Amino acid sequence: MPDLGHYEMTVLLAWGGTLLALAGLIGQTLWRASEVRRALEAQEARGQSDRGTEKVGGNG
Amino acid sequence: MSLWEYANPKKFMETTGWLLPWLTALTALTLGGGLVWGFFLTPDADRFGSTVKILYVHVPSAFIAINAWVMMLVTSLIWLVRRHHVSVLAARAAAPVGMVMTLIALFTGAVWGQPMWGTWWAWDPRLTAFLILFLFYLGYLALWAAIENPDTAADLTSVLCLVGSVFAFLSRYAVYFWAQGLHQGASLSVDRAQHVADVYAYPLWLTMAGFVFLFLTLVFVRTRTEIRARRLSALVARERKAA
Numbered sequence: 001m002p003d004l005g006h007y008e009m010t011v012l013l014a015w016g017g018t019l020l021a022l023a024g025l026i027g028q029t030l031w032r033a034s035e036v037r038r039a040l041e042a043q044e045a046r047g048q049s050d051r052g053t054e055k056v057g058g059n060g
Numbered sequence: 061m062s063l064w065e066y067a068n069p070k071k072f073m074e075t076t077g078w079l080l081p082w083l084t085a086l087t088a089l090t091l092g093g094g095l096v097w098g099f100f101l102t103p104d105a106d107r108f109g110s111t112v113k114i115l116y117v118h119v120p121s122a123f124i125a126i127n128a129w130v131m132m133l134v135t136s137l138i139w140l141v142r143r144h145h146v147s148v149l150a151a152r153a154a155a156p157v158g159m160v161m162t163l164i165a166l167f168t169g170a171v172w173g174q175p176m177w178g179t180w181w182a183w184d185p186r187l188t189a190f191l192i193l194f195l196f197y198l199g200y201l202a203l204w205a206a207i208e209n210p211d212t213a214a215d216l217t218s219v220l221c222l223v224g225s226v227f228a229f230l231s232r233y234a235v236y237f238w239a240q241g242l243h244q245g246a247s248l249s250v251d252r253a254q255h256v257a258d259v260y261a262y263p264l265w266l267t268m269a270g271f272v273f274l275f276l277t278l279v280f281v282r283t284r285t286e287i288r289a290r291r292l293s294a295l296v297a298r299e300r301k302a303a
Contacts, residue, residue, distance in 0.1 A: 002100055004110040007175060011110050014171040015099065018117040018164050022274075025160045029278050033285045040292045047295060 067144035069287045076280045083277045091270025097263035105260070114172045115256070115264060120271035122165035122190070122231075128158030128275065129193065129221070129228035132200075136218035146287065148214040151221065152204055153282030157275055159197035166190055189230035196224035210290070 004011045065071050098116030105112035132151040139148035169187065170180045181187065200220055207213035256264065 002110070004113075005104065007109050007111045010171055010175055011113050014114045014168040015117060017167050017171070018121065021160050021164050021167075025157065025278065028156075029281050029285075033281055036285050036288045036292065040288045040295075043292055043295045043299075047299070050299075 064142075064144070067138075067142070067146050069146055069291075072146050073284060073287060076284060080277065080280055083273060083280065087270060087273040087277050089270075090266055091274055094263055094265075094267030094270045098267055102260055102263060108176065111172055111176065112260060114168055115260065116267045118165060118168040118172065119264060120268045121161045121168065123268060124271050124275050125158055125162035125165050125190070125193065126228050126231050128154050128161060129196075129224060131279075132158065132221050133225045133228070136221040139214055140218050145214075145290070146283065148218065149286040149290065150279060150283045152214075152217070153286050154275075154279045155197055155200050155204075157278045157282070159194065159201065161271075161275075162190060162194040162197055166194060186231060189227050192227045193224065193231050196220070196227055200224065210293075 095116060099113055102113065104110045132154050135147045135151040135154075138144055139151070166187075169190075173182070174180050200217055203217050203220055204213050207216060255261075
């Protein structure tokens with residue numbers, strides 16, 4: 001850690017706030033990406049199984 | 061190959077899927093390198109002491125805050141003229157990133173201003189334009205959230221983006237239009253004028269590159285999410301209709 005002298009609190013506050021905001025933004029981006037991808041995969045799987053059931057029913 | 065091919069969601073997903081790991085690595089290298097260099101390896105400045113290190117988070121975030129809106133303006137215009145869905149979804153994806161960058165620029169500017177100018181805030185033209193730009197980001201996101209029909213939301217947010225561009229422009233050039241206020245001019249520029257010493261400028265260029273790559277990475281990931289969310293809505297609507 002470098003010696004920040006008289007302005008230590010000022011510099012750490014600015015950098016801490018920035019890193020916190022960036023971490024929050026990156027975290028929220030990845031979390032939402034994962035949620036939506038999971039929901040879409042589940043929906044697509046349900047759609048495929050429904051179509052499969054219809055096909056079996058139609059053939060029967 | 062035409063640029064308009066990327067307006068096709070499938071093509072966009074394929075290309076960004078291939079590009080994202082490289083872009084993420086480039087972001088980690090440049091952003092990590094620039095921030096470590098700026099924080100640990102730069103000397104204190106004569107007039108500003110160690111507060112000069114705030115430059116490495118304030119200047120790149122302010123740069124992205126303005127240019128994210130410029131990107132949103134271009135993609136919104138493409139939507140209004142050519143009706144490409146990926147284009148307007150990219151604008152929507154960029155807005156939260158731009159808003160957070162604007163918030164960082166305002167926050168770090170206030171923290172730096174307190175010891176240097178003796179105040180957290182002043183109604184200086186550039187600062188005020190930045191605050192209004194932040195409010196436009198909030199309004200843009202609120203409008204997307206408030207309107208259910210996606211095409212109507214895209215139309216209205218695109219028009220709002222055109223109006224807000226005035227403040228993105230003022231955030232950049234207010235210092236030159238009104239020769240008053242506390243905020244100084246550019247810290248870096250591509251012309252030959254020297255604004256900061258090389259010892260500060262080199263890590264600053266690297267950090268700027270890092271923020272640009274971070275912006276691109278986040279916008280690509282968020283646009284991919286918006287495309288998936290749009291497909292999910294369509295599938296759910298189709299299922300409800302069939303039931």
